[in-house]
Amino acid sequence: VALISFIVLAVTERAYPNDYEDLQAKLIVWIFAMRFLMDFMSGISYFINQAISVAKYKGKKEFDFEEPLTRLIWIASILCISTSYIMSWLLIGGITIGGKDYNNLWWQLASIISCGTLAAVLIPEFTKVFTSSHSKHVHEIVIASREGGASLTILSGLVAGNFSALWNGLLIAGLMGAAFFVSGMEGGINEIMRVQLVKAKSPALEKLPDNVKLPIHKELDAIQNHKSPTLEANADDKTRDAIHKEIMASKGEKSAAREAALAKLDPAKREAALKELDAIKVGNSPTLGTLDPLVRNTIEAEIRSTTVLVGVGSIFAFGLVAFGFLCMGPVNIAVDSYGPVTDNAQSIFELAQTENIPGIKDEIKRDFGFDPDFHQGKHYLEANDSAGNTFKATAKPVLIGTAVVGATTMIFAIILLLGKADMLHLSLTDAPVLLGFICGGAVIFWFCGASMQAVTTGAYRAVEFIKKNMDLTKTEADLEDSKTVVRICTEYAQLGMWNIFIALMSFTLAFALFDPNFFVAYLISIAVFGLFQAIYMANAGGSWDNAKKYVEVDLKEKNTPLHEATVIGDTVGDPFKDTTSVALNPIIKFSTLFGLLAVEIAIEIKEHARDVVGALDYTGYVGVVFLAIALVFVWRSFYAMRIPPKV
Secondary structure, rough: OHHHHHHHHOOOOOOOOOHHHHHHHHHHHHHHHHHHHHHHHHHHHHHHHHHHHHHHHHOOOOOOHHHHHHHHHHHHHHHHHHHHHHHOOOOOOEEOOOOOHHHHHHHHHHHHHHHHHHOOOOHHHHHHHHHOOOOOHHHHHHHHHHHHHHHHHHHHHHHHHHHHHHHHHHHHHHHHHHHHHHHHOOOHHHOOOOEOOOOOOOOHHHOHHHHHHHHHHHHHHHHHHOOOHHHHHHHHHHHHHHHHHHHHHOOOOOOHHHHHHHHHHHHHHHHHHHHHHHHHHOOOEEEEHOOOOHHHHHHHHHHOOOOOOOOOHHHHHHHHHHHHHOOOOHHHHHHHHHHHHHHHHHHHHHHHOOHOOOOHHHHHHHHHOOOHHHHHHHHHHHHHHHHHHHHHHHHHHHHHHOOOOOOHHHHHHHHHHHHHHOOOOOOOHHHHHHHHHHHHHHHHHHHHHHHHHHHHHHHHHHHHHHHOOOOOOOOOOOOHHHHOOOOOOOOHHHHHHHHHHHHHHHHHHHHHHHHHHHHHHHHHHHHHHHHHHHHHHHHHHHHHHHHHHHHHHOOOOOOOOHHHHHHHHHHHHHHHHHHHHHHHHHHHHHHHHHHHHHHHHHHHHHHHHHOOOOOOHHHHHHHHHHHHHHHHHHHHHOOOOOOOOOO
């Protein structure tokens, strides 16, 4: 969505009057073809990895369960990168735009996508340094826990999470920097995607009377957009589209749709529309041509000096990096899913207590033809669970990375909208921009607290019920008790979800309506704060989880004080990695996607108030209402969810 929106906004009619629609179509087709083919290559990688794994591990009783998962990611990345170059050459090799050959564009775009594909490979490798049961950071958590108990378990895990955020952040920045470098090369995407971010302005023109100034403005807009503002404002959608197509085909000559629309206008509007259409045809403003030569030359010089087409291909390149991330999506989903499967398999084995069923060994021997080794089976399940924890942790930074890198493209699409509406005022010296940065960070930290508050209260209620109503000395779980615990946890999860969703939606609408430039800064802040908070929380949680698993599987010290300390770390890590960090991904995506719509609404209202005499810009008033709604649900997310004090 972000890439297609950006292509439509950045490949402009102004830059390529005759080729822009063809170029837009080629880039969109290229994107869809690349996505399909890279997903297909990801599927092929499964079969290649399966063949290698069967040949390598068949008959073995012990091997590293992380190895085949890592190999799957590398095989998929090699196939996807190879495909991106081959198919780019086939689809856009030798492309001609505006009479100029762009023979290097195919490999430059393929290289940019490959930066994202590499990120989907390297981020898991960087993450494993901090979360794998074989990593020194996880071993340090265990050493700290042995001497200092649960307090040092928590602190050591926080250290691992913070360090991982640094290295993953530098990796993402480095790959985005490489994409930026490639996009700026000669004949690259930065040359092709050129837009005018700020409308051309002339102080001399603004000094003229309205009856002269306004027609000139409309004629200049007609030249820039190849559309008559007067006809656009006084014709239905079907007629507008027909006129626009005929203008493009006939270079401003007369057409049936145009004449029919002109006939319906009053004389003054008809004259204005004819001048605008004439301006499109000749490329100059007829009204401007009637002015005194000295005034006309001054205005034309000022307009030329402020008419600047800016290359925005580097921002599109960041979107392609996110696209490269997502093209590894099937493989990332597969290795991420491995974690919950192994976790549940190990839990089911423990809850089933199959080894305690009388005569079960003889029954398995009779029905399946082998002697079961329950102790070894439990070891395999726990070792697989450890590998699953690692790859659950590796997938989370990849997913949050796609949200953040993709958000840059969507945010810049909002910037393009503001530029077209002459409302773009983004500068670090502008107070709304600085306030937006602060508010974005505040919302991220509120969300982290609110999501964990829901977990805390739900867990408290579940434990309270268990202590009051369940016999903890029973050796088998009770189905009805289990259903009740699940119901309690689900209720608090849903309550927390509604509070967060309504507050976030209201914040988005309020900030977009207050000031779109403030809102752009807010979205950038959401993305940056969210990226590092998510990586930190995901990897801290993963390191605690595997520290416990290392104690259980490798050290075999279950039910010891060391194990108790690491279990506490794992309990703290679960809301870190499985609640807050993963939820930050859709939070960022929702804010940017919904924000694009909210900004369009705000621009429409503000333009109407600016252009129509007596119209009211009521965006601020509506924004205050939505901000009040947001704060009510922020209050509910904490204070209405608190654990009640014991009386």
